Amino acid sequence: xxxxxxxxxxxxxxxxxxxxxxxxxxxxxxxxxxxxxxxxxxxxxxxxxxxxxxxxxxxxxxxxxxxxxxxxxxxxxxxxxxxxxxxxxxxxxxxxxxxxxxxxxxxxxxxxxxxxxxxxxxxxxxxxxxxxxxxxxxxxxxxxxxxxxxxxxxxxxxxxxxxxxxxxxxxxxxxxxxxxxxxxxxxxxxxxxxxxxxxxxxxxxxxxxxxxxxxxxxxxxxxxxxxxxxxxxxxxxxxxxxxxxxxxxxx
Amino acid sequence: xxxxxxxxxxxxxxxxxxxxxxxxxxxxxxxxxxxxxxxxxxxxxxxxxxxxxxxxxxxxxxxxxxxxxxx
Ligand SMILES: NC(=O)c1ccc[n+]([C@@H]2O[C@H](COP(=O)([O-])OP(=O)(O)OC[C@H]3O[C@@H](n4cnc5c(N)ncnc54)[C@H](OP(=O)(O)O)[C@@H]3O)[C@@H](O)[C@H]2O)c1
Numbered sequence: 001x002x003x004x005x006x007x008x009x010x011x012x013x014x015x016x017x018x019x020x021x022x023x024x025x026x027x028x029x030x031x032x033x034x035x036x037x038x039x040x041x042x043x044x045x046x047x048x049x050x051x052x053x054x055x056x057x058x059x060x061x062x063x064x065x066x067x068x069x070x071x072x073x074x075x076x077x078x079x080x081x082x083x084x085x086x087x088x089x090x091x092x093x094x095x096x097x098x099x100x101x102x103x104x105x106x107x108x109x110x111x112x113x114x115x116x117x118x119x120x121x122x123x124x125x126x127x128x129x130x131x132x133x134x135x136x137x138x139x140x141x142x143x144x145x146x147x148x149x150x151x152x153x154x155x156x157x158x159x160x161x162x163x164x165x166x167x168x169x170x171x172x173x174x175x176x177x178x179x180x181x182x183x184x185x186x187x188x189x190x191x192x193x194x195x196x197x198x199x200x201x202x203x204x205x206x207x208x209x210x211x212x213x214x215x216x217x218x219x220x221x222x223x224x225x226x227x228x229x230x231x232x233x234x235x236x237x238x239x240x241x242x243x244x245x246x247x248x249x250x251x
Numbered sequence: 252x253x254x255x256x257x258x259x260x261x262x263x264x265x266x267x268x269x270x271x272x273x274x275x276x277x278x279x280x281x282x283x284x285x286x287x288x289x290x291x292x293x294x295x296x297x298x299x300x301x302x303x304x305x306x307x308x309x310x311x312x313x314x315x316x317x318x319x320x321x322x
């Protein structure tokens with residue numbers, strides 16, 4: 001097993017992590033807590049957030065909220081910040097839906113985009129504003145290799161992730177003046193609730209998916225440690241970039 | 252039944268009137284992998300039934316798919 005000694009020290013720093021009830025977001029919150037950071041852990045399912053907070057009662061504050069409803073969770077954000085600026089965020093809340101063109105549903109597509117892209121941009125708006133923004137902060141939006149490579153049935157999801165990658169470029173230019181950084185992280189296939197659901201649509205099943213990743217499938221921890229690096233001061237010269245982490249899938 | 256035939260027709264991009272329950276799937280020109288996963292995705296939304304690509308692959312007749320969504 002990998003060492004449990006933290007690589008980074010986020011003592012006295014506060015972060016917001018969305019999608020913290022499950023998968024990648026949950027592991028990002030855990031790794032931040034293990035590295036002595038404080039985390040506002042956001043998602044809709046209260047029980048899952050409660051069990052996460054139970055693991056790190058001193059470090060993780062659960063926030064049951066729909067990430068697309070910025071106005072609703074703003075008070076919780078301000079309370080968590082306690083009058084001080086926040087050190088950054090990881091927007092891992094996301095949904096996916098497999099739909100070839102003939103099964104395309106516009107309302108579903110808009111929900112995917114609203115959750116991954118617009119909710120992330122709006123969160124960053126709040127966190128970079130006068131109340132919560134500060135020089136040195138770092139933000140991450142979860143994109144995907146699906147935003148770089150076309151995949152049948154993933155038009156809405158792929159377009160959303162490509163849009164995330166690009167939004168980050170524009171935002172990086174805007175935020176550089178404030179010395180705030182923002183980057184995208186694009187994982188390959190990581191077994192989580194999301195991929196468990198998607199797997200039904202792959203006739204070759206799990207085996208074929210594994211074969212497409214030369215290093216095999218990744219873990220939420222692999223992605224979380226990259227995110228921690230980007231949140232840390234070690235990444236102080238990195239902004240507007242997209243980081244592919246996919247075990248060689250796109251090599 | 253009518254709902255199933257409409258959905259199946261949409262997944263294969265064929266006319267609803269041409270959907271025959273006793274037809275063999277592999278004899279239908281529209282029955283390919285995209286049609287199969289489209290059918291899966293539509294069943295999800297319209298019936299709330301979560302089938303897998305593997306279950307669909309086992310179907311021989313159109314009727315077998317009808318039975319799957321009646322579960
Ligand atoms: N797993 C992969 O292979 C993979 C690959 C590339 C990119 N990604 C991206 O990585 C991110 C995390 O995915 P994952 O694999 O960890 O998926 P996951 O296990 O399904 O987790 C998704 C998280 O998003 C939250 N969420 C969804 N809609 C929300 C909403 N409206 N408000 C608040 N929270 C919401 C869910 O919590 P609640 O349901 O409790 O609200 C859950 O915590 C996503 O952006 C995904 O697209 C994943």
